Amino acid sequence: MLSMYRRCLAFSLLSLFAGMSVQAQDDPPRAITPIAGDLYRFQNRFHYSVFLVTAQGIIVTDPIDAGAAQWLKAELGRRFPGKTIRYLIYSHSHADHIAGGEVFADSATVVAHERAKARIVEDKVPTAAPQITFTQRMSIELGGKTVELYYLGRNHSDNLIVMRFPAERVLFVVDLVAPKRLPFRDFPDGHLDEWIGTLKMIEGMDFDILAPGHAGLGNKADIAEHRRYLELLRERVKSEMDAGKPLEEIKRSVKMSEYESWGAYRDWLEPNVEGMYRYLRARGTN
Numbered sequence: 204m205l206s207m208y209r210r211c212l213a214f215s216l217l218s219l220f221a222g223m224s225v226q227a228q229d230d231p232p233r234a235i236t237p238i239a240g241d242l243y244r245f246q247n248r249f250h251y252s253v254f255l256v257t258a259q260g261i262i263v264t265d266p267i268d269a270g271a272a273q274w275l276k277a278e279l280g281r282r283f284p285g286k287t288i289r290y291l292i293y294s295h296s297h298a299d300h301i302a303g304g305e306v307f308a309d310s311a312t313v314v315a316h317e318r319a320k321a322r323i324v325e326d327k328v329p330t331a332a333p334q335i336t337f338t339q340r341m342s343i344e345l346g347g348k349t350v351e352l353y354y355l356g357r358n359h360s361d362n363l364i365v366m367r368f369p370a371e372r373v374l375f376v377v378d379l380v381a382p383k384r385l386p387f388r389d390f391p392d393g394h395l396d397e398w399i400g401t402l403k404m405i406e407g408m409d410f411d412i413l414a415p416g417h418a419g420l421g422n423k424a425d426i427a428e429h430r431r432y433l434e435l436l437r438e439r440v441k442s443e444m445d446a447g448k449p450l451e452e453i454k455r456s457v458k459m460s461e462y463e464s465w466g467a468y469r470d471w472l473e474p475n476v477e478g479m480y481r482y483l484r485a486r487g488t489n
């Protein structure tokens with residue numbers, strides 16, 4: 204009787220999850236959750252950005268896409284009536300994070316790295332073009348609150364910035380690290396030695412909470428773990444290349460079993476190996 208009940212329960216839970224995933228495809232799950240102080244996290248399915256509410260208005264970051272941005276704009280109007288969206292800051296030029304910026308551009312000044320602007324224009328990314336750009340560091344103050352923007356060199360792309368909220372002790376980092384999850388596929392657009400160098404720089408920055416563009420909130424230990432993953436991957440792929448093995452064999456032989464519990468291990472290990480192989484081959488392995 205009990206086991207029958209368990210089977211029924213398991214079945215109804217399965218049906219529930221199956222139903223949820225069908226619904227999720229039609230209607231992306233969107234959410235707003237507090238991080239610290241007046242800094243919040245905005246989720247659109249598997250993408251995340253952050254926004255800061257101040258006495259003089261709101262600073263938003265990656266719009267993600269037009270539908271997500273419209274939803275967020277309506278929510279901000281409802282939750283924080285009378286507050287104008289004053290700034291929109293892009294993390295980098297990739298369309299999956301910054302499409303739909305035009306939704307905020309009626310009131311917001313759009314800010315990005317100088318090269319992000321060039322790539323947005325060149326690649327015709329469907330978003331509002333940045334109006335203010337910078338090359339190394341920039342600080343934006345609004346209503347007594349601050350966000351600091353840092354360019355740390357080439358890494359996941361050549362125009363990615365990280366955003367530090369000093370009072371909230373939060374760092375918003377997109378696509379350089381996803382806590383307890385493998386890096387995305389084969390590192391498209393990536394510069395892997397410099398990526399590892401960037402993570403070391405981030406380890407030296409002053410913050411407590413890591414707010415990534417994908418996956419759950421983390422901390423500095425997640426940055427160090429991710430850096431270690433990339434270093435080990437580089438070491439293992441390189442030693443197979445030095446032994447003269449072809450890519451197909453390297454894809455089978457390189458394992459990262461210490462990270463088996465991380466998300467996407469089964470799906471993205473091979474693309475990770477292949478991306479590292481192509482990077483090292485283009486760079487020269489010595």
Ligand SMILES: [Zn+2]
Pocket residue numbers: 295297359360378
């Ligand atoms: Zn990206």
